[in-house]
Amino acid sequence: MLLPLPIQNLIEKISKLPGIGKRQATRIVFYLISRKEELREIIKSLSLIEKEIVICPDCFFPFQKSPNLKKCPICCHPKRNKNIICVVEKETDLLTIEETRKFNGLYHILGGLISPVDPQSYKNLRIKRLLERIKENKIKEIILAFPLTPQGEITSLYLERILKKYQVKITALAKGIPSGGEIEFADPQTIESAFKHRESL
Amino acid sequence: MLLPLPIQNLIEKISKLPGIGKRQATRIVFYLISRKEELREIIKSLSLIEKEIVICPDCFFPFQKSPNLKKCPICCHPKRNKNIICVVEKETDLLTIEETRKFNGLYHILGGLISPVDPQSYKNLRIKRLLERIKENKIKEIILAFPLTPQGEITSLYLERILKKYQVKITALAKGIPSGGEIEFADPQTIESAFKHRESL
Structure with missing residues (x-):
């Protein structure tokens, strides 16, 4: 060569x-x-x-080292609601949610999703630390914010099964027509869910 | 942020x-x-x-520094034909040609092609050094080995015009049906050229 x-x-x-x-x-x-x-x-x-x-040893989001900071700025922030954890697949999901300023709880970056073709893939996810956090910090609600793909759905189901053993409310992001979305192009699953969970005006 | x-x-x-x-x-x-x-x-x-x-100060191919080596192994090689330079767009083109072991001359990596939408793009090409090499080393033939795209064709035409002022034979890679190529899928330009330059068997 x-x-x-x-x-x-x-x-x-x-x-x-x-x-x-x-x-x-x-x-x-x-x-x-x-x-x-x-x-x-x-x-x-x-x-x-x-x-x-x-x-961050809690949520796994990266932050700049500093002598007084043991956790990331979100986990340390005095005004965040420390009873709710939103579980996301990856760092960029956290960033997108943070940019909306519509969620005031904490996060947990799972570091991936379960793959339907690799049953061992759950082993690489940061599930153990999530369970520790639930026990240590009296978490009241876990929001599962995964993509609505086969991988996301399987990961949701898997975590739901594990989390049911804990004294914690489990929720997921609402499934429906996205802002700006045309009804004619929506898929059957989305339409079904949008009808089922229709909102009173 | x-x-x-x-x-x-x-x-x-x-x-x-x-x-x-x-x-x-x-x-x-x-x-x-x-x-x-x-x-x-x-x-x-x-x-x-x-x-x-x-x-390499001659052909612009990268090589590992060493006290005895002033040029790249190709330019230094005693058995290479130092009267022919094959001009290519980029390093990987050189590698592909070298792997065939069918060319025994030297190379010149132009560092890009002229873009039809950016008339200034010829300024970034290593044309000056190519002309110096032709003068310094009694080069007899320059082979233009550019892709057969608009960019490649324009670069060929441009170099041809400049090189005509030098005492050097200018050639280009043959245009024709590629090995394994189906006639039915060949484009008109390729077929025209393949007929025009048909080989005697």
């Missing part, structure tokens, strides 16, 4: 990142090699993340 | 890499934050590239 070993190694590592294949990894590596200034900037940024960013 | 500044900065930088948008950059950054070991490995690999990989 004509490519120097350090280049081969880097392509290998970058092609393991989410959504990147070998071809794109190769393009990225050659791009960086011919732009050393940009490469140095990325190394600096990555090193800063490595040193300064830690993961 | 809820996201710590170092995370925002890194997302910004990663979203500038080829083929990566803001959404994917965000996913990659969160992925790395929760896998510090992998993150450290990538920092190490990138730093090695930064320190040890340099770009």
